[in-house]
Amino acid sequence: xxxxQPRIKSTGLHVGxxxxxxxxxxxxxxxxxxxxxxxxxxxxxxxxxxxPRGAITALIGPNGAGKTTLFNLLTGFDKPDTGTWEFDGKNxxxxxxxxxxxxGQVRTFQLTKSLALLTVLENMKLGAKNQAxxxxxxxxxxxxxxKQEEEIEEKALALLERFKLDTKKDDYAASLSGGQRxxxxxxxxxxxxxxxxxxxxxxxxxxxxxxxxxxxHILGLKDSGMTVLFVEHDMAMxxxxxxWVVVMAEGRIVAEGPPDEVxxxxxxxxxxxxxxxxxxxxxxxxxxxxxxxxxLVDDIVEEALxxxxxxxxxxxxxxxxxxxxx
Amino acid sequence: xxxxLILNNxxxxxxxxxxxAYAIATLGLAVHFGYGGLxxxxxxxxxxxxxxxxxxxxxxxxxxxWGGLLVGVVAAVVFALILGLPTLRLRADYLAIATIAAAEVxxxxxxxxxxxxxxxxxxxxxxxxxSFRSANPFPPGTYGFGPWTWSATDLWVRVFGLIxxxxxxxxxWLVMRSPWGRVxxxxxxDEDAVRALGKNVFAYKMQVLVLGGVLGAxxxxxxxxxxxxxxxxxLPSLTxxxxxxxxxxxxxxxxxxxxxxxLYWLIMAFLANVLPALASTGMIPGLNNPSQAGNLRxxxxxxxxxxxxxxxxxxxxxxxxxxxxxxx
Ligand SMILES: Nc1ncnc2c1ncn2[C@@H]1O[C@H](COP(=O)(O)OP(=O)(O)OP(=O)(O)O)[C@@H](O)[C@H]1O
Ligand SMILES: [Mg+2]
Numbered sequence: 001x002x003x004x005q006p007r008i009k010s011t012g013l014h015v016g017x018x019x020x021x022x023x024x025x026x027x028x029x030x031x032x033x034x035x036x037x038x039x040x041x042x043x044x045x046x047x048x049x050x051x052p053r054g055a056i057t058a059l060i061g062p063n064g065a066g067k068t069t070l071f072n073l074l075t076g077f078d079k080p081d082t083g084t085w086e087f088d089g090k091n092x093x094x095x096x097x098x099x100x101x102x103x104g105q106v107r108t109f110q111l112t113k114s115l116a117l118l119t120v121l122e123n124m125k126l127g128a129k130n131q132a133x134x135x136x137x138x139x140x141x142x143x144x145x146x147k148q149e150e151e152i153e154e155k156a157l158a159l160l161e162r163f164k165l166d167t168k169k170d171d172y173a174a175s176l177s178g179g180q181r182x183x184x185x186x187x188x189x190x191x192x193x194x195x196x197x198x199x200x201x202x203x204x205x206x207x208x209x210x211x212x213x214x215x216x217h218i219l220g221l222k223d224s225g226m227t228v229l230f231v232e233h234d235m236a237m238x239x240x241x242x243x244w245v246v247v248m249a250e251g252r253i254v255a256e257g258p259p260d261e262v263x264x265x266x267x268x269x270x271x272x273x274x275x276x277x278x279x280x281x282x283x284x285x286x287x288x289x290x291x292x293x294x295x296l297v298d299d300i301v302e303e304a305l306x307x308x309x310x311x312x313x314x315x316x317x318x319x320x321x322x323x324x325x326x
Numbered sequence: 327x328x329x330x331l332i333l334n335n336x337x338x339x340x341x342x343x344x345x346x347a348y349a350i351a352t353l354g355l356a357v358h359f360g361y362g363g364l365x366x367x368x369x370x371x372x373x374x375x376x377x378x379x380x381x382x383x384x385x386x387x388x389x390x391x392w393g394g395l396l397v398g399v400v401a402a403v404v405f406a407l408i409l410g411l412p413t414l415r416l417r418a419d420y421l422a423i424a425t426i427a428a429a430e431v432x433x434x435x436x437x438x439x440x441x442x443x444x445x446x447x448x449x450x451x452x453x454x455x456x457s458f459r460s461a462n463p464f465p466p467g468t469y470g471f472g473p474w475t476w477s478a479t480d481l482w483v484r485v486f487g488l489i490x491x492x493x494x495x496x497x498x499w500l501v502m503r504s505p506w507g508r509v510x511x512x513x514x515x516d517e518d519a520v521r522a523l524g525k526n527v528f529a530y531k532m533q534v535l536v537l538g539g540v541l542g543a544x545x546x547x548x549x550x551x552x553x554x555x556x557x558x559x560x561l562p563s564l565t566x567x568x569x570x571x572x573x574x575x576x577x578x579x580x581x582x583x584x585x586x587x588x589l590y591w592l593i594m595a596f597l598a599n600v601l602p603a604l605a606s607t608g609m610i611p612g613l614n615n616p617s618q619a620g621n622l623r624x625x626x627x628x629x630x631x632x633x634x635x636x637x638x639x640x641x642x643x644x645x646x647x648x649x650x651x652x653x654x
Contacts, residue, residue: 077518101524113519115512126512127523131505134525136533139504140497149505185519192524 010222010243011258013052018261020253021048028053028196028227029074029105034083035251036069043069044080045251051196056218056228058238058259061248067231068110070248071200075107076100088195102129104195108202110231114181116174120165123173123184124156125149127191156191162217163187164210179205183214190221197221199230203237215241239263327607332599337473339595343552345587346487347373350494351545352571352583354538360577361502362534363514365422368409369568371429372542374560375401377550378436379543382444384454391458395547402543405432406536414531426562437557450556458482458551480552487548491584494541499580501537510534511578563624570631576641585642590627597623 015023027050036044044066051057059067072078074085076097085092087105101107115123131152132138133145160166163183168176173184186202203211218228219241232238238245238259245262247255255265339345351373358364379398383389389397409428413421439447462482469481476484501507512520513527521527549559567590575586601623602616613619634641 075522077521096526097518097521098524098526101522106524107522109518109522113516113522115515115519117515118508118511122508122511125505126508126520126525129524133505134509136501136506136537139501139506142500142504145505188523 009258010052010055013055013244014257018257020256022050022256024050024052026053027051029085029087029229031074031085032083034070034073034080034085036066036073036078036080042251044073046070046083046253049246049253051227051229051246052244053227054222054225055243056222056230056241057244057246058242059229059231059246059248060233060235060238061254065248066251067248068200069251071107071198071231075105075198077107101192101194104192105198106189106192106194106196107198108185108189108200110200110204112178112181112185114173114176114184117172119170120160120173120176120184121153121156121169123188124160124169124191125152127188128152128155129192152191159187159190163214179207179210182206183210186214194226196227196229199228201231201233203232203234211237235263327600327603332596332603334473335599336592336595339591340588341474341484341488342591343483343487343548345591346484346491347545347548348568348571348590349545349584349587350487350491350548351542352568352575352587353491353494353498353580354541354545355568355572356577356579356583357498357502357534357538357541359572360579360582361507361514362510362531362538363418364414364531364534364538365418366425366535366538367422367562367565367569368425368427368429369538369542370560370562370564371425371432372402372405372539373546373549373564374429374432374436374557375405376543376546377555377560378445378451378546380547380550381451381454381555384457385451386444389457391461394454394457395544398543398547399540402539403536406539407532410532410535414528414535426565429560429565430562433557433560436560445557448557450554450558452554454550458486483552487551490544490548494544495580495584498537498541502580506530566631567627570627570634573631573634573639573641576644578645579641579643582641582643589642594623594627597626 013024015025029049029051031046031049033048034044034046035042059070061067069078073080074087074092076092076095076099083093087100087103090103092100095103115126118126131145132148133142138144157166157169160169163186165176165180165184165187168180173181176184182202182205186199189197189199203214206214215237218230222228230242242259245256245259246253247262247265255262257265351369354372355366355369358366358369376398379401380391380394383394383397384391405428409421409424413424435441436445437448441447445451459479459482462478464478464481464485466478469476469478502510509520509525509530512523512525513530517527520530546560571586571590572583573586574589575582575584598620601610601619604610605613605619606616610619610622613622638644
């Protein structure tokens with residue numbers, strides 16, 4: 001694995017004192033009073049949230065915290081009970097999911113959605129935007145779309161190579177392994193050159209060796225101006241690439257801040273790390289073997305005592321169980 | 327038994343207007359189900375609209391034959407929109423239920439006495455052939471040979487039917503290999519994934535429903551060309567014959583419906599000739615009424631449909647590899 005050289009993180013993303021819901025200098029997503037209940041359960045209850053533009057933001061929290069539900073709400077796949085939210089200054093309330101995607105906010109799913117009986121290459125091509133041949137009457141006349149199709153294919157092949165799927169391009173997506181499908185879905189989302197890509201546990205089930213290369217790819221995307229929001233349980237990975245971390249528990253934003261600081265926040269420890277204060281979850285999962293002993297238990301506890309308690313306790317044991325590699 | 331006659335009668339069905347019509351209508355089902363994943367159990371309704379649209383336009387409103395054809399097509403488009411608007415946002419099963427009911431509503435409206443002046447209710451319509459026949463480019467005479475010996479009118483009906491079939495095949499082939507077809511096949515696999523990629527899934531499903539429905543109407547038009555339009559023809563069982571043909575040939579294939587229709591009608595014609603002959607010679611136990619024996623073939627169709635679904639769900643032309651993934 002290549003040396004884990006610390007990259008220069010984006011800093012100065014927020015305005016004023018760091019706290020849940022802190023305003024950002026240049027937010028790409030702004031959500032206000034977004035709530036969503038399932039029966040009696042308030043799955044999402046976000047008072048105020050801003051996602052910084054041009055940075056990599058991690059959304060973390062225990063199982064059932066409402067991360068995926070929040071993703072669904074922000075992307076138009078689900079409707080909130082209350083609230084407003086905007087993307088790139090555009091109010092997204094009532095905008096259907098496909099339009100949200102066309103606006104440049106593209107997501108992937110936690111439960112992978114590969115198109116099983118399309119080939120890997122077809123899956124990729126489907127991701128490209130503004131295809132002339134996707135209109136019925138144009139479809140009848142190949143001359144109208146053949147050239148664009150070639151360009152799309154070229155781009156798809158380059159991405160597939162990056163994601164180590166190039167040898168599979170003519171296979172049905174159904175024949176891919178679970179991890180490969182995750183990769184395909186992520187690569188497919190990138191076909192549209194999104195302004196904001198929202199990845200729901202992109203690395204779950206992906207081989208650690210490949211993870212490293214993909215993390216580099218994500219960092220590259222950031223360098224080229226894209227904003228990334230991702231859900232992840234692996235703390236080492238979060239610390240490695242995230243510029244900003246948002247912590248959810250029981251539907252609410254309980255903490256946010258730069259990764260190193262958030263890790264010290266009591267709310268995170270309560271909500272997420274549970275009884276594993278002394279263990280880096282990266283070690284537990286074995287996904288990333290490079291660990292910085294950058295915070296000691298004593299530090300955490302000390303910091304924790306100084307911070308206001310903002311959430312209820314939840315055991316974090318389930319997190320590592322889910323992440324044990326087969 | 328006169329095997330020569332039986333063979334002759336059977337082979338005649340290769341170019342029968344009904345064989346061509348069923349191929350076109352089933353191609354519509356292939357667009358719906360095989361490519362788009364839409365469960366349409368009301369293709370008989372689309373066919374009825376094509377047939378009645380033609381007959382009524384010509385008889386009541388004095389349209390030329392091609393005007394009647396267009397009216398049938400427009401009726402199918404409107405019907406697809408009415409069906410699709412409320413159901414295409416719901417799960418696939420709801421469309422299935424809505425189509426089977428809506429097709430029956432269409433048939434019963436044509437059959438009822440409310441519009442007797444236009445539809446002649448249960449007796450159906452006939453005698454609308456003049457305009458089409460006057461457009462016949464073939465001079466009077468006898469054409470063809472053996473089982474395929476036709477009058478000029480017969481020939482014209484078959485040639486026109488084949489032209490429609492050829493055009494339908496060309497359009498479906500072109501559009502399914504285009505990026506449009508890729509989106510449609512993607513929707514069949516997982517709507518939400520396609521939505522997440524910025525495609526207007528509802529609009530695509532609607533286009534699929536319209537395209538397949540128009541093909542159904544064209545099939546109905548071809549059925550009506552040589553004969554009459556009778557409401558009892560458009561029973562739900564007609565839809566299920568088309569499904570048998572679709573699954574026999576292969577649902578997600580271009581030529582499956584053609585091959586399926588051909589095999590279906592050859593087998594039906596063969597049985598229609600052989601079974602009564604067998605019955606009259608007392609070779610079918612318990613069946614010695616020849617006309618009863620002819621009905622036996624519909625039972626066999628039902629059994630065949632079940633066997634295909636159980637043992638070769640991809641159909642004759644279907645891709646085996648594709649189906650090994652489907653049978654998970
Ligand atoms: N469609 C639904 N119907 C009922 N309850 C739901 C539904 N979707 C989510 N929930 C509930 O909402 C809560 C939040 O679920 P969500 O999937 O957003 O969690 P998550 O943070 O993504 O968890 P994980 O880390 O396990 O993916 C859970 O308690 C879940 O049971
Ligand atoms: Mg989730």
